[in-house]
Amino acid sequence: MNNFGRNLALWVIIIVLAVLLFLAFQPGGAQHASQQLAYSDFITDVDQDKVRSVVVQNHDITGTLKDGTSFETYAPADPNLIPRLTAKKIEVVAKPMEADGSPILRAITSWLPLVFLLGIGILFFRQMQSGNGRAMGFGKSRARLLTEKQGRVTFEDVAGIDEAKSELQEIVDFLKDPQKFTRLGGKIPKGALLVGPPGTGKTLLARAIAGEANVPFFTISGSDFVEMFVGVGASRVRDMFEQGKKSAPCIIFIDEIDAVGRHRGAGLGGGNDEREQTLNQMLVEMDGFESNEGVILIAATNRPDVLDPALLRPGRFDRQVVVPNPDVAGRERILRVHMRKVPLASDVDPKVIARGTPGFSGADLANLVNEAALLAARLGKRTVAMLEFDNAKDKVLMGAERRSLVMTDEEKRMTAYHEAGHAICALLTAGSDPIHKATIIPRGRALGMVQILPEGDRIAMSRMQIKAQLVLAMGGRAAEEIIFGADNVGTGASSDIKMATNYARRMITEWGMSEKLGMIAYGDNGQEVFLGHSVTQNKNVSEQTAREIDREIKQLIDAAYHHAHTLLLENIDALHRIAQALLEYETLSGDEVGKVLRGETFERVEVDDSAPENRRASVPTIRPEKGPETGGETDALTPSPQPG
Structure with a gap:
């Protein structure tokens, strides 16, 4: 019987006992239905021959009148x-004197309070042992056994990380057929550490290992070990491995192990005694005197640099499996996995979506598919089309549209020229990535944006590409200064300046791209570094070098x-055309920006012909009026992923 059934039965018993206790102490029982008669009236009825029968029991008299009362x-x-x-020939029945109620009722009455108190005590005891308040099981492991109710996950549900799956396939083969490895003297790795950025599928990959091997799978978080009382975490580690031994072969998965496996002795003020004792117990359990055959420990973290070296040595976490962000082929497979339960329109092409989402993790792609489905549902559609995926991608990359934000004509005009400056620098600078979209519709915290996306997955960036990013970042401020004057530039270039800086x-301190300072890695003064058993301040950069x-x-x-300023002056007509097109249509695709730059016309074909952005567009040639204006804040640039 499960916990719910036991608790329900206990409550039923308590309620029944309470009702019996209430009834037991009610005087008279069923006699309340009889009529109370005064003795004088009773004698009068006897004299008038109205009484049929009586029952005499000591001084208590009950009976029936001739009318049936x-x-x-x-x-x-x-x-x-x-x-x-x-004398009146009334039937008289005499009964001896006895105690009130039956013997069973008397027994229940005497034992009922004790049973009631005992039931209440059992209930409180069970409540103390359940949930987060385990008073009697404080040192017990909080690892949860994953069953089929949570859904079985296999390698078919994990896409885009083929190298990581191939490394972990050996663990699956060992759990299925241990003799295949042990008869040749081989030993399976006791632990595998999954390392990768957030959202790449580390937890899903661990569940897939258990699903493929069809073995018990215990899951626990690293923070579940650490408590305010020293020794509790170590006790939970011991109990966790005891559970694993009873269910061997099995898998124990620790998510976010950096919460308990941080470097011992690091940090100001020494380490944490509870966390370090927990880590020591984990090290002993993984490779101590007692062997834990059949218990494989898998952990996940996105901070492998802070883990203790003893945790990563051979014999403990023998393998570090890198789970990176997927490439374009992996993103396509991940999209197909998440699109299984989504009704798709005929124009949806996962390859196109995958090429337009470089740098996306598995969680980002799942969020993209979900946002597209929600958008189609809000519009009352029965299928999710490519338009919903494009809008969902814009929302994920640039934020939600804020069309309710009221902007003056001057602010819109300054934003349009700011974005036009970015667009021209992106199109005419060697090494820059193509423009995906330019908009002056406020999204997220930005009042406008030029989004650029690389044509393919980028692993590293060259010096020419990085300098192109600097020119692109400066294009917005340069356009404002050219059109509105140096005294009337706005604050919209703040994010561009931060990115360029x-x-x-x-380039200078990490990538060795300065001829004067050379290929030397310069750290920041004041940065805390761990040396031996102490923490010191990094002073490897002198004031002169700084x-x-x-x-x-x-x-x-x-x-x-200066390069962006010169480029915009040489293409001042194109700057006016792109800015005017943004003011008229608010959003331009990369192809439309290129056509406006070349002076060509473009046509938009949309379902809603009444919307201004869906009309036939021709390149405007009207130049704005001269004169000072005040610009609003514009976050004008979404650069491609940073190198490094």
């Missing part, structure tokens, strides 16, 4: 009562700004 009364010590009844600093770094950063950004 039952009565009861209490008689004093009257020696003439019985002769008077017999980050790129320039990394000034040289700042000077080099400024030179790179100034050069990019």
Whole structure:
């Protein structure tokens, strides 16, 4: 019987006992239906020959009148009562004096309070042992056994990480046929550490291993071990491995192991005694005197740099399986997995969606499919079309549209020129990625945006590509200064400046792209580093070197700004055309921006012909009026993924 059934039965018993206790102490029982009769009235009825029969029990008299009415009364010590009844030929029945109620009722009455209190105690005891308040099982493991109720996951449900699956296939083969490896003297790895960015499918991959091997799968989080009391975590580790031994062969999965496996002794003020004792117990259980054959430990983390070296040595986590973001082929397979339960229109092509989502993780792609399905449902459609996937991708990459935001004409005009400056620099700078979309519709925290996407998956970036990113970032501010003057530029370039500064600093301090400072990695002053048994401040950059770094950063950004400024002056007509097109249509695709730059016309074919963005478009040639204006905030650039 499950816990719900036991709790329900206990409550039923308690309620029944309470009802019996209430009834037991009710006086009179069924006698309340009889009529209470005064003794004088009873004597009058006897004299008038209205009484049919009576039952005499000590001083209590009950009986029935000739009209069928039952009565009861209490008689004093009257020696003439019985002769008077017999004289009237009334049926008289005499009963001896006995205690009230039956023996069963008396037993229930005497034992009922004790049973009731005992039931209440059992209920409280069970409640204390269940849930998060385990008073009697504080040191028990909180690992949960994953059953078929949660759904069986196999390698068919995991896509885009073929190399990781092939490495873990050996663990599956061992769990299915251990003799295949042991007869040649081989030992299966005791632990496998899944390392990768968030959302790449580490937990799903661990569930797939259990599903493929069809063995018990215990799951627990690293934070479930650590408590405020020292020794509790170590006790839970011992109990977890005891459960694993009883169910061997099995898999124990620890998610976010960095919560308990951090480097011992690191950090200001020493380490955490409870966490370090828990880690010590885990190290002993994984490779101590006692062997845990058949218990395979799998852990996941996105911070392998903070783990203790003893946890990663051979014999414990023998293998580190990297689970990276998928490439274009992997993204296509992941999309097909998530699209199984979504009714798709005929124009949906997962290959096109995969090419347009570089850098997306498995969780990002699942969110993309879900957003597209929700958008189609809001529109009342029965299938999800390619238009919904494009809109969902824009929402994921750039944020939700904020059409309710009220912008003045001057703010829209400055935003349009800001984005037009980005667009021209992206189209005419060597090494820049293609434009996916340009918009002046506020999305997320940005008032406008030019989104660029690389043509394929990018692993590294060249110096020319990084400098193109700097020119692209400076294009918005350069366009504002050209059109509105240096005194009227807005604050919309703040995110562009931050991005450009980050790129320039990394070029000099990390990527060795400065001729003056050379190929040396420079750290930041004040950065905390762990040396031996203490934490010290990083002082490997002198004040003079820091000034040289700042000077080099400024030179790179100034050069990019002058390049963008010159480029826009040489293409001032194209700048006006793109800005005017953005003001008229609000959103332009990459192909439409290219046509406007070349002076060509384009046509939009949409379902809603009444919308202004769906009309036949021709390249506007009207130049804006001259004069100072004030621009609003614009977050104008979505760069391609950063290298490194």
